[in-house]
Amino acid sequence: MAAGLRRALCPSWIPVSQSRLMTSSVMSAMTSELRSLRLLQEHPRVLHVQLHRPSKRNALDLHCWRELVQVFQEVSQDPECRAVVVSGAGSAFTAGIDLGELGSLLAALPAQDAARRAWALRRHILEFQESFSVMERCPKPVIAAVHGPCIGAGVDLISACDIRLCSQDASFQVKEVDMGLAADVGTLQRLPKIVGSQSLVNELAFTARVMRAPEALSCGLVSRVLPDKPALLEAALEVAAAIAARSPVAVQGTKVNLLHSRDRPVSEGLQHMATWNMAMLQTEDIPKSVQAALDKKGPEDVPFAKL
Structure with a gap:
């Protein structure tokens, strides 16, 4: 990338609340309250949403599920924003759902008959699904930049994105069967429409085996593999900037x-x-x-x- 374009795309990271993007008081207040996401801006019309629990390998806690809905509802309505990049802080894109919080959620279900417990559980599942469906419905293109492990709910998340890039060290795992459940927030519905082989999707979902970056590229899960995380983020921001330049x-x-x-x-x-x-x-x-x-x-x- 030319030095001038690199400087345009990759200045020092600044919180969105201090930038020209999303300047409304509502969005500024919301940004200051985020606990599991970090909002960055490396281009005036591109929002960079970073999963930001690096000490937990960006495991998705309840704050993260709710904050994704908040952020993407705002992004959908923000005329300043034209493209979004989603990445992960630290050494992993995401380890998937925070299992400790999942256990607490299940333990807190109403101590009533099975129908009422099921109704409450269904409501929670639909809320989790919305965290990724809101990304899919957002009219602004969403680019996933995946480095390191992308496990379980991470595959659900990137399946709801429009473009997926990854680094050479990325790996993907539909982990849910190892946890005793079927994936329920989008992988089983979206991944078959992304990957060109139903047999491969079935194998990944039934066995929970790890897919490495070269295979993810060959099957169409990602459109590009970059050498490392810095090159990945540079490429993702370059694509986002190219999108943002169009009508x-x-x-x-x-x-x-x-x-x-x-x-x-x-x-x-x-x-x-x-x-x-x-x-x-x-x-x-x-x-x-x-x-x-x-x-x-x-x-x-x-x-x-x-x-």
Whole structure:
């Protein structure tokens, strides 16, 4: 990467509450209260969300599950933000769900009959699912930058992201069967749509074996493998900056329609696309983009309005 672009992407890390991104009082207050996430900004239109429990290998505690929902609900509405990078602090992306807190949650279920305990447990599962579904629904593209182990709920998390990059030392494990349960917050639903082999997904889910970075690349779980964590974060931020330079009307419309079409017939996806673009083709971003191309300029030179 050119030195100038590297400086643009990777200045010293600053809390979002001190940056131009997410300047509302509500977001600033929320940022100061986060306990398991850290919000960073290395580019004016890119938010970097870092899982930040390095002493616990970023195990997902109850604070983290709730804070992911808070952050991505705000990101979805923030016109300043155009792309998000998710990474992990320390030596691991995440060790998965915090087993101690999971045990406490199960122990705290109501001491009533099975139906009432099941109803309470279902509510908790749906809340956990929302922590990752909110990332998938966020109209801003989300890039997972995975280094070291990505275990259990970590695979659920990255499966809800739009782009996945990893470092050479990354490993992936659908760990739940080793814990006596079936994965219940997204892996079994999303991973088969990402990986090109149902047989491979079944093997990983049934055996909990570890998948290393080269295999993750070959099967399509990740789109790139970088030599180490610094190179990984640099690449993830470079991709995010490239996305942020494009028309937000075009980028967010692309994500919405990719997700809509993923689980529907081609004919229905085309109908939805036609309805979407009968409004969005009227954007001023199109003549701006065309003129920039004619003038031999890149999208980063076009002053696209906020969305």
